[in-house]
Each structure stands twice: as structure tokens, then as C-alpha cells.
Amino acid sequence: MSLQLIFYDELKGFYKSKVMIALWIIFPAIALLIHYISSLYTDGAISVSSTVSLIVSTIGGLVASIMLTVSIIHEKDARVYDLFLIRPIKRWHILISKFFAVFICVTVAGLLALSLGILSDYLLQNELILDIVLPGIIDSFIITISIIGISCSFGVLIGVISPSVVVGVIIIIFIGQYVEIIPLLPIIFEIENSVGFVVLLGVMVTVILMILSIFAFNRKQF
Amino acid sequence: MEKQIRCTKCSKITSVTGNPGDEIIVTCPSCGAKGKIKFEGEKEFNPSDKLVIFKNVSKKYKDVLAVNNASFEIKKGEIFGYIGPNGAGKTTTIKMMVGLLNKTSGELYINGYQMPDEKEKAHKFIGYLPQQVAFQQWRTLNHALTTFGKLSGMEKNSIQPRIDELLTILNLKEYKFRKVGKLSGGTIQKAGIVQALMHNPDLLILDEPLNGLDPESRYQVKQILRDLSKKGTTVFFSSHILSDVQDVATKICIIDWGKIIKIGTMDQLKYEFSKQNQIELVLAKKADIFHEIKKIEGVESIIERSPQKYLINVGKNVDADEITNTIIKTLMKNKCRIRSISPTSPSLDEVYQYYLRRGVKN
Numbered sequence: 001m002s003l004q005l006i007f008y009d010e011l012k013g014f015y016k017s018k019v020m021i022a023l024w025i026i027f028p029a030i031a032l033l034i035h036y037i038s039s040l041y042t043d044g045a046i047s048v049s050s051t052v053s054l055i056v057s058t059i060g061g062l063v064a065s066i067m068l069t070v071s072i073i074h075e076k077d078a079r080v081y082d083l084f085l086i087r088p089i090k091r092w093h094i095l096i097s098k099f100f101a102v103f104i105c106v107t108v109a110g111l112l113a114l115s116l117g118i119l120s121d122y123l124l125q126n127e128l129i130l131d132i133v134l135p136g137i138i139d140s141f142i143i144t145i146s147i148i149g150i151s152c153s154f155g156v157l158i159g160v161i162s163p164s165v166v167v168g169v170i171i172i173i174f175i176g177q178y179v180e181i182i183p184l185l186p187i188i189f190e191i192e193n194s195v196g197f198v199v200l201l202g203v204m205v206t207v208i209l210m211i212l213s214i215f216a217f218n219r220k221q222f
Numbered sequence: 223m224e225k226q227i228r229c230t231k232c233s234k235i236t237s238v239t240g241n242p243g244d245e246i247i248v249t250c251p252s253c254g255a256k257g258k259i260k261f262e263g264e265k266e267f268n269p270s271d272k273l274v275i276f277k278n279v280s281k282k283y284k285d286v287l288a289v290n291n292a293s294f295e296i297k298k299g300e301i302f303g304y305i306g307p308n309g310a311g312k313t314t315t316i317k318m319m320v321g322l323l324n325k326t327s328g329e330l331y332i333n334g335y336q337m338p339d340e341k342e343k344a345h346k347f348i349g350y351l352p353q354q355v356a357f358q359q360w361r362t363l364n365h366a367l368t369t370f371g372k373l374s375g376m377e378k379n380s381i382q383p384r385i386d387e388l389l390t391i392l393n394l395k396e397y398k399f400r401k402v403g404k405l406s407g408g409t410i411q412k413a414g415i416v417q418a419l420m421h422n423p424d425l426l427i428l429d430e431p432l433n434g435l436d437p438e439s440r441y442q443v444k445q446i447l448r449d450l451s452k453k454g455t456t457v458f459f460s461s462h463i464l465s466d467v468q469d470v471a472t473k474i475c476i477i478d479w480g481k482i483i484k485i486g487t488m489d490q491l492k493y494e495f496s497k498q499n500q501i502e503l504v505l506a507k508k509a510d511i512f513h514e515i516k517k518i519e520g521v522e523s524i525i526e527r528s529p530q531k532y533l534i535n536v537g538k539n540v541d542a543d544e545i546t547n548t549i550i551k552t553l554m555k556n557k558c559r560i561r562s563i564s565p566t567s568p569s570l571d572e573v574y575q576y577y578l579r580r581g582v583k584n
Binding site for chain 2: 001002005006009013016017075078079080082083084085086087088089090221222
């Protein structure tokens with residue numbers, strides 16, 4: 001009951017936040033801009049959806065982790081959690097709710113941007129190119145979702161253990177960039193099913209990071 | 223409940239008594255072997271009238287002993303005023319009570335539940351107002367209060383009427399649908415009081431509840447606390463505004479440097495203070511009595527406040543009632559007409575300062 005309630009509240013809070021509104025506009029806007037610039041040099045060889053996919057996978061995870069870290073540290077400092085923690089609820093409900101709220105919001109933002117990219121491609125180019133590009137985009141998006149999952153759980157962990165917003169954001173930017181290496185691991189280790197490998201790794205790392213976050217949050221003295 | 227157990231070493235049968243949920247270490251009366259026994263079943267609610275029990279509770283932050291061996295009990299329906307200077311350990315005590323901080327040592331029970339191990343059960347009975355009230359900025363006041371009502375286990379249909387009732391009492395009705403981020407400090411403080419009262423808790427724990435409130439709101443909140451106490455709600459509140467404590471509290475506890483200095487009703491605190499201090503004497507007619515009164519054993523000095531009004535300082539170990547009797551006899555012998563004689567009634571401020579000074583000396 002409390003998990004469901006806190007999750008809906010967090011989801012409402014995040015999708016209505018200015019950051020999310022900006023994200024829903026910024027994702028496709030940056031993609032269109034980059035596509036426009038690149039088309040000047042490549043004569044439109046790269047599709048809009050490919051550019052969108054690249055943008056979402058590059059900044060989606062980073063945005064998700066920063067959003068979570070800043071939100072948790074800020075609420076912790078403002079003592080927002082005091083009023084939750086003195087009620088008969090489990091502490092981990094707060095973290096899980098935050099994790100899924102941001103994960104869903106960023107994924108939906110990415111999906112929206114990607115849909116716009118595919119629509120643009122459909123309108124601008126012929127169906128044949130879309131047929132060639134689409135399977136790759138779907139694979140890329142599945143990998144991106146795994147990366148967003150890892151980034152969100154990493155954001156939660158840093159939010160719980162970091163003493164200040166500045167320190168938290170520095171850690172996220174410094175360590176977060178290495179998360180982008182994960183999609184390259186199947187190439188390095190010559191793994192055939194790259195999508196399956198990244199998804200499996202993504203789920204495992206996300207679960208481990210969330211368990212660590214919950215452990216740290218449960219031990220925290222407020 | 224009673225349980226018969228057999229010693230695994232010498233096979234002697236012993237009977238042990240305990241409550242459901244208790245875990246007791248039993249020593250065999252015959253061979254001295256020790257063993258653990260658990261009584262089955264859920265722990266029962268505290269049947270006594272004590273809602274809060276502190277037994278030698280201490281809290282240490284690295285090198286600082288924030289609460290030092292605190293022991294006190296709060297009965298149902300009491301308004302327990304917890305006073306002390308800044309940094310005395312008031313907020314640390316409160317945070318241990320509500321389970322936000324773990325104690326370093328000692329035992330702490332809320333409605334029979336041990337804190338912090340059984341805090342989830344204890345939280346059902348608690349309403350808490352932190353010193354620094356904060357809600358998520360993006361929520362409207364109504365949204366925040368509804369969420370807290372639901373999380374406290376309130377019935378869905380009873381939440382909105384309760385919010386309306388409390389917002390009306392505290393003059394917050396116009397802010398109901400405003401975003402929390404747009405509310406003033408005083409309004410947020412009042413909203414904090416509303417969320418603490420929402421689910422009609424048995425124990426209300428308020429950390430400096432009157433901070434930042436205007437005089438009218440202070441009066442309203444004090445009135446609410448008195449009404450709740452009459453209905454059986456136990457109130458624990460900390461403050462360093464002594465007049466507020468004096469107005470509301472039925473029992474007062476003074477804390478300084480993490481140590482409980484004194485606990486008692488206002489009258490008890492005043493009595494001990496006045497007993498060891500001054501006697502006020504008013505005569506019908508001015509008289510030269512200095513010499514005679516000074517001769518009385520235990521009298522340390524006498525001050526003439528006005529022509530007929532005197533303040534007699536007596537020794538700390540002297541029985542004030544006895545010395546008052548002796549003074550009356552001396553005055554009668556000297557044919558002085560007494561209008562009034564009584565130990566002075568100190569204000570809480572004087573009592574507080576007295577106990578703090580005494581606490582520091584000790």
C-alpha cells in the first residue's frame with residue numbers, strides 16, 4: 001500500500017517537474033539539431049532516428065542519475081524524509097519508488113524522442129531505409145534502457161551516501177561516464193548476443209546497487 | 223504465562239514465567255547451566271499507563287555525549303514539557319523517541335514497544351512535528367497532508383474532512399491547494415502541526431512546536447494541546463520558551479548538557495526552589511525588626527523592598543515552614559501586625575535558571 005502510494009506520488013512529482021518537461025523537449029531538439037548539422041556534411045546519410053538513439057543513450061543515463069542524486073540529497077538535507085520515516089512504512093519503499101519513477105520518466109522521454117525520430121525518418125525518407133535502420137534502433141534502445149537502469153541505481157546510491165549535492169554530482173559525472181563502456185563490453189569480449197549480455201549485466205548491476213543503497217539508507221541516522 | 227522447562231544437563235524441571243514475545247535467559251537452580259527460552263506469541267500492548275519509558279538512555283556522537291543516562295516516564299494524558307538551553311540534547315532525545323536516531327545504550331519503550339527495534343509498530347501511535355518541518359516542494363498542501371494521512375493508515379473517506387477540520391482550526395483553509403514551496407515559514411510550521419495531528423495519535427511528539435508562530439497561532443496551538451490532553455492524548459513537547467511550557471505542561475523536565483536535571487510538576491519545581499530561597503513579609507505598619515529577625519537561626523539576610531515589605535533570605539538547608547513559624551512568633555512577640563508572610567512564588571524562568579546553575583555545579 002505505502003509502496004504504491006509513494007511510487008505514484010514520486011512519478012507525479014517527477015513527470016511534472018521542470019527537468020522532465022525540459023528533457024521531453026531537449027531530447028528531440030538536440031537530436032534534430034545534430035541531425036541537421038551532420039546532414040550538411042554527410043548528405044543525410046544518417047537517419048534522424050539513429051541520431052536520436054545516440055543522444056538518448058549518451059545523455060539519458062547521465063540525466064537520470066543526476067536527477068536522482070540531486071533529488072535525494074536535497075530532500076535529505078531539507079529533512080523531508082523525517083515525516084515519512086516516522087510513519088509505519090519501510091524505508092526502502094522511498095528509494096524503490098524514486099528509482100522506478102525516474103527510470104520510467106527518462107525511458108518514456110527517450111521513447112518519445114525516438115518515436116519522433118522514426119516519424120521524421122518516415123516522412124523525410126523512404127520506407128526501405130527505415131526497414132534497415134529500425135532493428136538496430138530497437139536493439140540500441142534496449143541497451144539504453146539497461147544503461148538508464150544502472151545509472152538510476154547509481155544515482156540513488158550516491159544520493160544516499162553523498163554528503164552534499166556538489167560532491168554527489170561530481171561523483172556522478174566522474175564515475176558515470178564509465179557506465180557508457182558497458183555497451184562496448186560484448187565487442188571487447190567478443191560476445192555474440194550483445195543485447196542479451198548488456199540487459200543481463202544491466203539488471204544484475206542495478207539490483208546490486210539498489211541493495212547497497214537500501215542497506216545504506218536503512219542504517220542512516222536522521 | 224508460565225512454562226515448564228527441563229535442564230539439558232541435569233534434567234531438572236523448572237518453571238519460568240514471562241510475557242508473550244519475551245526472550246529470557248534461564249539459569250538452572252540445580253546445576254547452574256544457562257539457556258535461552260522464548261515465549262510464543264505477539265508481544266501484548268503495554269497494559270500500564272506509561273506511554274513512554276526511558277531507562278538510562280544515552281546517545282553518543284563520536285566524542286560528544288548528547289544524552290547522558292536519561293531516565294523518565296510519561297503517563298497517558300500528560301503534557302510533558304521538555305526544556306533546556308540550545309544544544310542541551312532535546313532534539314536528540316526526541317529523535318530517539320521517534321526512531322530517527324538509535325540510542326547508544328539504555329532502554330526506550332513507546333507504548334510498550336522497544337525502540338528502535340519495534341519502531342514500525344510504535345509509529346502507529348506517534349504524531350511527530352520535527353524542529354525543521356519540510357514537505358516536498360512540488361506538492362500542494364492538500365496533497366502532502368493526504369499522503370501523510372494515507373501513510374498513517376487513515377481511512378480514505380476520513381482524510382479530507384479531517385484535513386478541512388484542522389486547516390480551519392489553524393486558519394490555513396486558504397492555503398489548502400497552494401504549492402508547499404510558496405508557503406511562508408509560519409504557515410509550514412502550522413502545516414507541520416496539522417500532519418502530526420491528522421491521524422489522532424496517542425502520543426504527540428513536538429519539537430519546538432511554537433517556533434515561528436504569531437501570538438494568535440501560539441494561543442490556538444496551546445489550546446489544541448490542552449484539549450487533546452483532556453481527551454487522553456499524551457503530549458511531549460520541547461521548547462526553550464519557558465512561558466509556553468508554563469502555560470501548557472502538566473509535567474516539566476529540565477535537561478542541560480544531555481543530563482536530566484529535574485523532573486516534576488510546576489508546583490513541585492517551584493516548591494523546592496522556594497523552600498530553599500526567600501520569604502516575603504508584608505507588615506501592616508513599618509517596624510524596626512531587622513535586628514530581631516536576623517537573630518533567628520537560618521536567616522541569612524533581610525532586605526527592605528519598600529517601607530512595609532521585606533524579603534528574608536534563608537539558608538538552603540533550612541525548613542522554610544519552620545522558619546516562617548519562628549518569624550511569625552518573633553514578630554508577634556514584638557507586637558508587629560503581619561499582613562502576609564509566604565515563601566516567594568518564583569517564575570518558571572527563575573526556577574529554570576536555579577536548576578540549570580545547580581546542574582552545572584553538580
